[in-house]
Amino acid sequence: MTLKIQKVTTNVTPAHFELLLEADPSKELLDRYLQEGVLFEAVIEKIPVGVLLLTKTEEPNEIEIKNIAVSDQHQHQGIGSDLLQFAKDYATEQGFSKLKVCTGSTSIGQLYFYQKFGFRMSHIEPDFFVVNYDEPIYENGIHLKDLVHLNLTLTSKK
Template sequence: MEIRRINEAYPIELLLQADPSKKLIQQYLERGKCYIGEEGGEIIGVFVLLSTRPETVELVNIAIEEHYRGKGFGKALVIGAINMAKEQGYKVIELGTGNSSIDQLALYQKCGFRIVGVDIDFFTAHYEEEIIENGIPCVDMIRLRQLL
């Protein structure tokens, strides 16, 4: 898979698979850097890196097209994001995911992230519609971090 930065024509439908809020996506696209993963010229994944503090970047959205899931592309994108952050001189990469995002929590920890906190009621405070994943209400944001 080839990973490259894009500056326009963002794959909004793919970004919406990881974050159902168009408003929040637009906000972080304006401040962050969007990267796509391509296989055979087809966009199969996307992630956004957003500088949050000196030497710290946040992975705010990562998504893989459904028919490519479970084949290692998600892990390749996370590793790609980590490598991009290192190349850009960051010392810390952070991310947040829903308490109900069981597969994502496992993936991030396999890629070296560690749980560092919980933002209680994040999703109920920032999203108008209820989010349910794996039969679990998505209420809290689990915060993870990796030192680079």
């Protein structure tokens, strides 16, 4: 079982979109992010098992992970870590000095995952999910309201 991470150069497939929706239930926001960013897929035997969507931010030296997801049956196998390392390497190679990711304040597993990888919380955006999503989102039995911003400072490979 060999994992390959590659840029998606064709149209986004239903399999990609299903993975993207795992991490963000807003089709409208995903459509916007896909127009603005670059999508990568983690593939095993030609089947996408994970996705990574990166977009530039308004900050000149910053790139953001807008979406990262791994299929349920492939979780806890290191694929998420591989995608995160790929994002870090890609951002560094493209000359960015900061990698950003945002997640819900109730996303306990994701907050642990990003911090374990070296991300640091920078700030919280209150009521982001209340304002930007039509339906309430519940995660870990808690009504998701706030967005947590995390940053990772990148060091050049030069």
